[in-house]
Amino acid sequence: MRSLPVFAKALYLTLHLSFFGILFSIILGFFIALIQFYKIRILDIIASIYIELSRNTPLLIQLFFLYYGLSQIGFKLGSYTCALIGVVFLGGSYMAEAFRAGLESVGKVQIESGRSLGFGEISLIFYIILPQSLVVSLPYIGANAIFLLKETSVVSAIALADVLYVTKDLIGSYYKTNETLLLLVMCYLVVLLPLSFLFYWLEKRYKRIIG
Template identity: 55%
Template sequence: MDFEFIRQNVPMYQTAALLTLRIALWGVLFSFLLGLFCSLIQYYKVPVLRRVVGVYIELSRNTPLLVQLFFLYFGLPKLGVVISSESCAVIGLAFLGGSYMAEAFRSGLESVEKGQLEAGLSIGLGHSQIIRYVVLPQALSVSVPALCANVIFLIKETSVFSVVALADLMYVAKDLIGLYYKTDEALFLLVTSYLVILLPISIASSLLERRLRYAGFGN
């Protein structure tokens, strides 16, 4: 193992890690919003839109992120729509993550007893107030484990972003291997980078789940 080579190339991985984190942050944020929107449509059985959401979830969950990125980056320009590499990555991650988040939110929403909705209506709360103050707090507490698992899953999926010419962690590792044939060193830095990113998130997720469990939520 060439530790001098590792030391010299740490800054490249730091830059790539920041790019990966930025894209992951936006992708996860949009996937949360998209997933919540889709889950509410399914929960309230909105006509027509419910079927559209169902098709989207099946399409998203049954096609690899790599294929979705190829369509966005190489397919859309054939139709006259050109978007940047970073936009492709964010859209692709949000498209994939939205379906998984929707299923996580849906399980939480379905855990809320119908009697609580009726109780909210009986004391004069509007539908929007019931969603905000009664349904969502309970649904989110139940959905936390699945949501946290999805966040980690989506960050790991960023490893395919190099196919759209993004200088992410995987791109840097492959570039160094191709230039210097330092496979062990490049992969060591790659694995270490993902561990540095994902371990704190995993630990924070475990602590959050434990805190909610001790507080009596999600039962």
């Protein structure tokens, strides 16, 4: 029972990091997907390089570079800031692929029809392209959100007191390995199961609204 307040504080930090990490990942991913969808020359090349770099390097390596590497050249960032940047850097590429799959599913005829009706590009995106593309993108966005939440477990490597960091600390202090690991599993289940059901509900409801 002595571990519960410590776990609660660590869980709050994990949820805080996950919420903003997922939110900013979605925003970044959406803009990256738009750049690739519209084939904006130089930005498209930069976006492709970013996606390949992000998806093909582990989050742990990215965190080490941000936390230890940048400090060697005078850019000292806090653990939480590094963790947030790392999660967004990784998540943005996965979200971009999710949005891109949705955008490419929208028929060119519908886009041209929207333009012929006088829709500007911004109106076209938010009233025609995005609503239809989300039918395809939502399942991938949900899966990526769950993936990112689980990936936050590696931030303990840069001394950020998330639930995994606290778990290792408590095991080292009290040697109650089974009880502490069970508490860790319960923490993730309490968070991941509702998140999984939420995205499942959103996907089904959105399909009913669009359909």
